[in-house]
Amino acid sequence: MRPEIAVTGLGLVTPAGHTVEDNWAGLCEGRSLATRDPGLEGLPVDFSCQVPDFDAERELGRSYALRVDRFIQFALVAARRAVSHAGLDPRTWRGERVGVLLGVSSNSLDTYLPEFRHLGEDRADRVSRLMLPRSMLSMPAGEVGIDLGARGPNFAPSSACASGATAIGVARDLLLSGACDVVLAGGSESARSRMMATCFARLRALSRRREDPGRASRPFDAARDGFVLGEGAAVLVMERLSDARARRAEVLAQLRGYGASADAHHPIAPHPEGDGAARAITAALEDAGCKPQDIGLVNAHGTSTRLNDATEAAALAQVFGDRVPPVTAAKGVIGHALGAAGAIQAAYTVLALRHGVVPPVANFERQDGDHPLDVVAGEPRPTAADVGLSCSYGFGGQNAVLLFAAA
Known part of the structure; x- marks a missing residue:
C-alpha cells in the first residue's frame, strides 16, 4: 500500500x-x-x-x-x-x-x-x-x-x-x-x-x-x-x-490522484475533442482507484475563451457521459493567473471539499455547444461531495489533473 x-x-x-x-x-x-x-x-x-x-x-x-x-x-x-x-x-x-x-x-x-x-x-x-x-x-x-x-x-x-x-x-x-x-x-x-x-x-x-x-x-x-x-x-x-x-497536524484534504498528458496536437489550440484533457482526467481517476461516479465536483480550467471551454466540456463528456458532476471555475472571479492558476484552483478545491460547498461561476447565464454541463451559478451550492477534481490545461497541449478527497 x-x-x-x-x-x-x-x-x-x-x-x-x-x-x-x-x-x-x-x-x-x-x-x-x-x-x-x-x-x-x-x-x-x-x-x-x-x-x-x-x-x-x-x-x-x-x-x-x-x-x-x-x-x-x-x-x-x-x-x-x-x-x-x-x-x-x-x-x-x-x-x-x-x-x-x-x-x-x-x-x-x-x-x-x-x-x-x-x-x-x-x-x-x-x-x-x-x-x-x-x-x-x-x-x-x-x-x-x-x-x-x-x-x-x-x-x-x-x-x-x-x-x-x-x-x-x-x-x-x-x-x-x-x-x-x-x-x-x-x-x-x-x-x-x-x-x-x-x-x-x-x-x-x-x-x-x-x-x-x-x-x-x-x-x-x-x-x-x-x-x-x-x-x-x-x-x-x-x-x-x-x-x-x-505530529497531530490538522489535515485539510488528501491528494489521492494525479494525471498528466499531452495533446500533441497544436502549439496553442487544444485538441478539438478534448482528447488529451480526457486522458489526464482518466489517469487521475485510475491513479486514485476511483470511478467517474465517485467524483462530486469539478473545478474546471474554464478560461472563458470560445475554444478552450468548448473542448473542456467535450473532455468532461468523454469521461462522465451525461452525468458530469457540478462544475465550478474560479477564473470568472479572479481572472487567469497563468502558471499560478492550477495551484490556486487546487487550494480552492480543498476548500470546497472542506466546506461542503461548490462556489458559483461568475457571469454565467446560459450555455452553448453540444456538451451541456451542470455549471454552478448564481449562488454557492451545498454538496455532500467528498472527492473532487481540479483540472488545468496549457499551451503546448500540456494537461494536469489533481484528485482531492476530503479529510
Whole structure:
C-alpha cells in the first residue's frame, strides 16, 4: 500500500485577498474582480484582475521588495503563510527533507523592458545586475528555499497554464518516493504587464469588454469572448498522512490522484475533442482507484475563451457521459493567473471539499455547444461531495489533473 498524501497548509495571495478566509468569501460571492488597470492604459485590453492592497515592503522589507519581481514577492508571502497554517516551524524542521516546487509559466516581463531599452541604446553598462535573479522562472522556488531554510529538491515545473498543478503532482511523487518529508508546492505569476497583455491580445485570447470589465470573464457562458489577465500565488504544504497525524497536524484534504498528458496536437489550440484533457482526467481517476461516479465536483480550467471551454466540456463528456458532476471555475472571479492558476484552483478545491460547498461561476447565464454541463451559478451550492477534481490545461497541449478527497 502506498502512503497517503495530506494537505496540511494553504497560503493564498490572489485578487480575492491575501488570506484563506478572504479568498473563500470572495470566491463564494461569485462576482468578477476585474477592473481597469492603470498599467495597461492605452492598450486594446486595459483591464485585469489585480491583487489588492499588496504592500511588498511591509510584508518583506524594503530592500527585498526592491530586489525581486512581483511574482516572487507573491510566492514568498504565500509560502510563509502556508507553513504557518500547517503549524510547521522552519527553525526546527529538517531542512534537507523539505522540498519546494513552484510552477511558473512566464514572469511579469516588466523587468526586461527597461533593460532591453538600455541594450538597444548601446548602454550595456546600464543593464541591471539583478535582471536575471529577479526574473528567472526558478527564482520563486529558490527564494522560498532561502527564506525558509528548505534545502531539499527545489525547482520550477513549467507546463504553461498547468504549471501550478504539475508542481503539486510532482510534489506528491517526491513524497511517495521518500525523497522528501514535506514539500511546499504551488505556483506564482503576475501576468499584468503591457507586453503580456499585448501578446495575448494579439492572439485574440483576451476578452475585449472594455466597457464593462466586471462582465468580461464568463467561463462556459455562451457569450464568452476571452479571458481576463490575473495574478497571484498559492502554496500547499504537503506531507505523508502518517507524518501529519504523528505530529497531530490538522489535515485539510488528501491528494489521492494525479494525471498528466499531452495533446500533441497544436502549439496553442487544444485538441478539438478534448482528447488529451480526457486522458489526464482518466489517469487521475485510475491513479486514485476511483470511478467517474465517485467524483462530486469539478473545478474546471474554464478560461472563458470560445475554444478552450468548448473542448473542456467535450473532455468532461468523454469521461462522465451525461452525468458530469457540478462544475465550478474560479477564473470568472479572479481572472487567469497563468502558471499560478492550477495551484490556486487546487487550494480552492480543498476548500470546497472542506466546506461542503461548490462556489458559483461568475457571469454565467446560459450555455452553448453540444456538451451541456451542470455549471454552478448564481449562488454557492451545498454538496455532500467528498472527492473532487481540479483540472488545468496549457499551451503546448500540456494537461494536469489533481484528485482531492476530503479529510
